[in-house]
Amino acid sequence: MGPKTAKVYSTIRGWVVDGELSPGDKLPSERALCEQLNVGRTALRQVLGRLSAEGIIEAHNRSAYRVPKTLIEGSVPLSDGFLEELRDRHGLTPEGLRYAVERAQVSLVPVGDRWAVAYRVSMD
Known part of the structure; x- marks a missing residue:
């Protein structure tokens, strides 16, 4: 994971850990996250996959993510x-x-x- 991708990982993880996103909250769409975090979709999906594997977020449907309860x-x-x-x-x-x-x-x-x-x- 490169430095920019690592920063995106830390940012999204921080939103969950710091309580900006509460249990059950839905993350913004991939398109919105790409624009907000100034990152490509491939790198974002890598980050979302890692956060999902770590249990920080959960994947729902094809590209929707939520903070688990x-x-x-x-x-x-x-x-x-x-x-x-x-x-x-x-x-x-x-x-x-x-x-x-x-x-x-x-x-x-x-x-x-x-x-x-x-x-x-x-x-x-």
Whole structure:
């Protein structure tokens, strides 16, 4: 992924992570995104495919994308206390924590010179 494509990826991901797009919101059309982000359709589709594979967005129909409805999401520093921090941050009961861990999509993401665990638990 080139620098321009990486910037488009960061921008769209930021819209979701920062709450500009809420769970269930539809992303603008591919044509509108291409114009807004000054990127070609091939590069945009590469970004949308990656975001979809990561669970940040969901593909609907042929070219419509939405932010998935989620129960919880976020990131915490990678450490031995990951589960405790997840539990405390979201006020989860032991049963809620077990539900979250069983259904979570988890990935490692760089945060500065360290790593964090990014997680998303779908309602479905």
